Every structure is written in C-alpha cells, then in structure tokens.
Amino acid sequence: MNLLIKSATVVDPASPFNNKVADILIEKGIITKIAKAIDADVKSVDAGGQYVAPGFFDLNCNIGELGLEVKEDLQTGTAAAAAGGYTGIALMPNTQPPVHSKAEVEYLLNRAKGNLVDIYPLGAISANREGKDMAEMFDMFKSGAKAFTDGNHPVQDAGLMERAMLYVQNFGAKVISYPEDTSIAGKAKVNEGIVSTMLGMKGIPALAEELMIARDLYLAEDTGSEIHFTTISTQHAVELIRDAKRKGIKVTCDVAVHNLVLTDDALMGFDSLYKVKPPLRTQKDVDALLAGLQDGTIDAVVTQHTPHEIEFKDVEFEVAEYGIIGLQTALSLLVGLGLPAALIVEKLSVNPRKILKVDAAVLAEGAPANLVVFGMDAGWEYGRAVNRSKSYNSPFIGQNLKGKVLLTCNNNQIFKN
Structure with a gap:
C-alpha cells in the first residue's frame, strides 16, 4: 500500500513534525518520508486544511x-x-x-x-x-x-x-x-x-x-x-x-x-x-x-x-x-x-x-503507518446507509454532524469514508 498524504497538519506530541503542515509518504505500510513538500509517483490524497494523527x-x-x-x-x-x-x-x-x-x-x-x-x-x-x-x-x-x-x-x-x-x-x-x-x-x-x-x-x-x-x-x-x-x-x-x-x-x-x-x-x-x-x-x-x-x-x-x-x-x-x-x-x-x-x-x-501499555502509534519516518486523517469543519450525515455496525441503536442516526474521518490507515491497509 503506497500513498502520499498532502498538506496535512500533523497532530502528534511524539512527532518532530507536531503542529506542522507536511506531506507524508507511505510505502508498503511504512512512513518513509515526512517533509514540507514531497513529489512521488504514487496515489495522493489532498489533506489541505485537515489533520493527520495517530x-x-x-x-x-x-x-x-x-x-x-x-x-x-x-x-x-x-x-x-x-x-x-x-x-x-x-x-x-x-x-x-x-x-x-x-x-x-x-x-x-x-x-x-x-x-x-x-x-x-x-x-x-x-x-x-x-x-x-x-x-x-x-x-x-x-x-x-x-x-x-x-x-x-x-x-x-x-x-x-x-x-x-x-x-x-x-x-x-x-x-x-x-x-x-x-x-x-x-x-x-x-x-x-x-x-x-x-x-x-x-x-x-x-x-x-x-x-x-x-x-x-x-x-x-x-x-x-x-x-x-x-x-x-x-x-x-x-x-x-x-x-x-x-x-x-x-x-x-x-x-x-x-x-x-x-x-x-x-x-x-x-x-x-x-x-x-x-x-x-x-x-x-x-x-x-x-x-x-x-x-x-x-x-x-x-x-x-x-x-x-x-x-x-x-x-x-x-x-x-x-x-x-x-x-x-x-x-x-x-x-x-x-x-x-x-x-x-x-x-x-x-x-x-x-x-x-501497548506500542505508541507515532508519525515519524520509519514507523508503521498507523494514522487517521480527519477534518474538524467537514460535515456529514450519519445515515443508516453509512452505518457500518450491524446494529443501529444510536440516537445520532439521521443527524448532520461536524467533524469527519476521511481516511484510516494501519497494517498496510487503508479505509476511506
């Protein structure tokens, strides 16, 4: 799994890039590079204005x-x-x-x-x-x-x-x-x-x-x-x-x-x-x-x-x-x-x-890509069609919510909403 996350604000107190806007290159499930700007011939996700965190x-x-x-x-x-x-x-x-x-x-x-x-x-x-x-x-x-x-x-x-x-x-x-x-x-x-x-x-x-x-x-x-x-x-x-x-x-x-x-x-x-x-x-x-x-x-x-x-x-x-x-x-x-x-x-x-007492997920070069990309201002509707659970017992189903997960990555796999 190769992916380039572009222009995301890093939120990770253990990362040297904490609170910085950076590109993150993931190759075969490993973060291989974090920098202000990265060019790579892989699929990219524009995360401008969004956050990336463990x-x-x-x-x-x-x-x-x-x-x-x-x-x-x-x-x-x-x-x-x-x-x-x-x-x-x-x-x-x-x-x-x-x-x-x-x-x-x-x-x-x-x-x-x-x-x-x-x-x-x-x-x-x-x-x-x-x-x-x-x-x-x-x-x-x-x-x-x-x-x-x-x-x-x-x-x-x-x-x-x-x-x-x-x-x-x-x-x-x-x-x-x-x-x-x-x-x-x-x-x-x-x-x-x-x-x-x-x-x-x-x-x-x-x-x-x-x-x-x-x-x-x-x-x-x-x-x-x-x-x-x-x-x-x-x-x-x-x-x-x-x-x-x-x-x-x-x-x-x-x-x-x-x-x-x-x-x-x-x-x-x-x-x-x-x-x-x-x-x-x-x-x-x-x-x-x-x-x-x-x-x-x-x-x-x-x-x-x-x-x-x-x-x-x-x-x-x-x-x-x-x-x-x-x-x-x-x-x-x-x-x-x-x-x-x-x-x-x-x-x-x-x-x-x-x-x-489990291993920390850290946004650092050489670390496994265990991360989430989310937006604080992005809105979405929590409808029954997007509910992934087998059950529906939530009072929030049918509501428009603010704050959206865009991408989840771990174990060399990606999930996108």
Missing part, C-alpha cells in the same frame, strides 16, 4: 463475538471502528462465553489477524464474570490480554478486587474497574434526580458510583497497584480521582463520549436509545466531566460501543437493554463540544495506548 484507540468496546455475533461480529465491528478513525480497540469480556481463559483470548486474536484494526481482548477478573473466583489471568496475559475487568459487571467483593490488584503486579498488567455499588444502584434504570422524579422512575444515585471509586482508590493505595476506572460519570467521581492523583495514587480514568454530550433531560420522551449505564447524568456532572477532561484528571474518552438488535431497544424503556453504538460518531461529538484537535488526539489516540 489512529484512534478505544479502551471500552463491546463486540458480540464470541457468542453474540447477531449483535456485532469482528468484521462489522472493525469496519465501524475503521470508519470512525480507530486503528485499535480493546474488547470488553461481555460475551457468551465471557473472555475468562486463554482459549477465548487466543480465538479473538486469531480471528482478528490481517485486519486493519488491531484487537486487544480484555480478560475477565473473575470466572464467568460472577465476582466469586479469580479467572486465569496470568494464562490470559501470556496469550495476549493486556488488562483485566469484569466488564459491565462491577466487582462487588472488595477482597476479590484486592487479590486481583496484587496478583497482576507480578506480570505488569492492569485492573480496570467499572465503578458501581449494586446494593445502592439496585434495579434502577436512570440517574436519580429531578428527571427521574418527573418520569416516576426509581433512580441510580451518583453515590453508587462514587462509593466504588472510593473503595478501589483505597485498595490501590494500600496495594500500590495501578487502577483504571472506566466510564466515570459524576461530579464527585472527578473530584475523587483528581485528589487521588494529587496524592500520587496510580490511577487513570476514562469517560464515555455520550456522557459528555447528553444529560438526563434526553430521557423525557422515554426513548430507550438514550438508556445507557452509567446513566446520563445532570448538566452539573457534564460540566465537571468536561473540566476534568481539560485539566488532565480524565485521561481518555471511550465509545462504550454497545450494539443491540432492534428487539432489545425498540421496547418499553424499563425492559430495554443499556447501550449506544459509538465508534463512528465519537470524533464528531467531541468536535461538536468545541474541543481542539490536540486535546481530541490526546484523549482518543495517545493516552489510551499509554493506559493499556
């Missing part, structure tokens, strides 16, 4: 394979990822069977060979994600699992979480916590507040998330372990993690992109497309999340891509499944918030790879 990386992605391929399989999931500018995705173990042994890890890695998008299976902390006995974490790590989480099953047993934190230190892996105290959250479906009261629905208090964050921060401090919190959503959660970082606790966190752009006001029509977990919170929480994103408290933004068939979403709100597909819209939603390109690349490309 390919995006999603730390929280749900793809149905294994066992739930009717929702999404690796082929459609990675197609949606490539269309959204992602060259790497970390797969949650929320499958049937769950990813809780080396067999599942190796299956996924073998199935994903030769793909433009790199796959990183996350192993379960507990067998069958039941929160009782530790899974075969070391075997999974040797087979390619980079971190461990029970996915959307929060670990309620503090002793199990402590043992997991201590155990993974032996081989340099990381524990990812989905913070929710289920004894507080109960069976509620939405955020506890004014909107839940108006809707006549029992709410999930912010306390359910914050108690679990406080617990796991204490465990991380006591064990000296690293901890990553995925999809935080409340004002006090941001404050807890900010204070922990000041104390020197080894903590990182991410936020789901929809929790940055939507509030629980969206639920007033009982539209189950807005049913997510953690739930959409208040404007006060959204403001705190945005502030945390900008001051470095929140390290990354994730899609929490969660596909569902229509029969699981087009039903009464109470019985609908949680989740939104988000791989193709994450960039546009962040652009819509007015975030600068450098901050978007930091949260979508650079920090996620650091957190998962």
Whole structure:
C-alpha cells in the first residue's frame, strides 16, 4: 500500500513534525518520508486544511463475538471502528462465553489477524464474570490480554478486587474497574434526580458510583497497584480521582463520549436509545466531566460501543437493554463540544495506548503507518446507509454532524469514508 498524504497538519506530541503542515509518504505500510513538500509517483490524497494523527484507540468496546455475533461480529465491528478513525480497540469480556481463559483470548486474536484494526481482548477478573473466583489471568496475559475487568459487571467483593490488584503486579498488567455499588444502584434504570422524579422512575444515585471509586482508590493505595476506572460519570467521581492523583495514587480514568454530550433531560420522551449505564447524568456532572477532561484528571474518552438488535431497544424503556453504538460518531461529538484537535488526539489516540501499555502509534519516518486523517469543519450525515455496525441503536442516526474521518490507515491497509 503506497500513498502520499498532502498538506496535512500533523497532530502528534511524539512527532518532530507536531503542529506542522507536511506531506507524508507511505510505502508498503511504512512512513518513509515526512517533509514540507514531497513529489512521488504514487496515489495522493489532498489533506489541505485537515489533520493527520495517530489512529484512534478505544479502551471500552463491546463486540458480540464470541457468542453474540447477531449483535456485532469482528468484521462489522472493525469496519465501524475503521470508519470512525480507530486503528485499535480493546474488547470488553461481555460475551457468551465471557473472555475468562486463554482459549477465548487466543480465538479473538486469531480471528482478528490481517485486519486493519488491531484487537486487544480484555480478560475477565473473575470466572464467568460472577465476582466469586479469580479467572486465569496470568494464562490470559501470556496469550495476549493486556488488562483485566469484569466488564459491565462491577466487582462487588472488595477482597476479590484486592487479590486481583496484587496478583497482576507480578506480570505488569492492569485492573480496570467499572465503578458501581449494586446494593445502592439496585434495579434502577436512570440517574436519580429531578428527571427521574418527573418520569416516576426509581433512580441510580451518583453515590453508587462514587462509593466504588472510593473503595478501589483505597485498595490501590494500600496495594500500590495501578487502577483504571472506566466510564466515570459524576461530579464527585472527578473530584475523587483528581485528589487521588494529587496524592500520587496510580490511577487513570476514562469517560464515555455520550456522557459528555447528553444529560438526563434526553430521557423525557422515554426513548430507550438514550438508556445507557452509567446513566446520563445532570448538566452539573457534564460540566465537571468536561473540566476534568481539560485539566488532565480524565485521561481518555471511550465509545462504550454497545450494539443491540432492534428487539432489545425498540421496547418499553424499563425492559430495554443499556447501550449506544459509538465508534463512528465519537470524533464528531467531541468536535461538536468545541474541543481542539490536540486535546481530541490526546484523549482518543495517545493516552489510551499509554493506559493499556501497548506500542505508541507515532508519525515519524520509519514507523508503521498507523494514522487517521480527519477534518474538524467537514460535515456529514450519519445515515443508516453509512452505518457500518450491524446494529443501529444510536440516537445520532439521521443527524448532520461536524467533524469527519476521511481516511484510516494501519497494517498496510487503508479505509476511506
């Protein structure tokens, strides 16, 4: 695969060409030259006024394979990822069977060979994600699992979480916590507040998330372990993690992109497309999340891509499944918030790879061409015809969005929108 990208603004803090307009020559999947102007007898793409950055990386992605391929399989999931500018995705173990042994890890890695998008299976902390006995974490790590989480099953047993934190230190892996105290959250479906009261629905208090964050921060401090919190959503959660970082606790966190752009006001029509977990919170929480994103408290933004068939979403709100597909819209939603390109690349490309301890994607001569070309001002319509996912559970389908991925490149392959 040979390609010449012309006149793109480089956004990569690790590149010597950062913030410079340059041409990038790619030959056989390798960046062979970066310069102000390059003449080469290869196919070229005019990227004037556009940005080129390391390919995006999603730390929280749900793809149905294994066992739930009717929702999404690796082929459609990675197609949606490539269309959204992602060259790497970390797969949650929320499958049937769950990813809780080396067999599942190796299956996924073998199935994903030769793909433009790199796959990183996350192993379960507990067998069958039941929160009782530790899974075969070391075997999974040797087979390619980079971190461990029970996915959307929060670990309620503090002793199990402590043992997991201590155990993974032996081989340099990381524990990812989905913070929710289920004894507080109960069976509620939405955020506890004014909107839940108006809707006549029992709410999930912010306390359910914050108690679990406080617990796991204490465990991380006591064990000296690293901890990553995925999809935080409340004002006090941001404050807890900010204070922990000041104390020197080894903590990182991410936020789901929809929790940055939507509030629980969206639920007033009982539209189950807005049913997510953690739930959409208040404007006060959204403001705190945005502030945390900008001051470095929140390290990354994730899609929490969660596909569902229509029969699981087009039903009464109470019985609908949680989740939104988000791989193709994450960039546009962040652009819509007015975030600068450098901050978007930091949260979508650079920090996620650091957190998962995988090789950085760098725009430098001699490096593999792992990159995305995108425009901040370019508009597009997210219609069903351009949706690459097998599922359609997104409230943004049918909307005109700003911020478009033009080209994704990795593993000697190119995807163009």
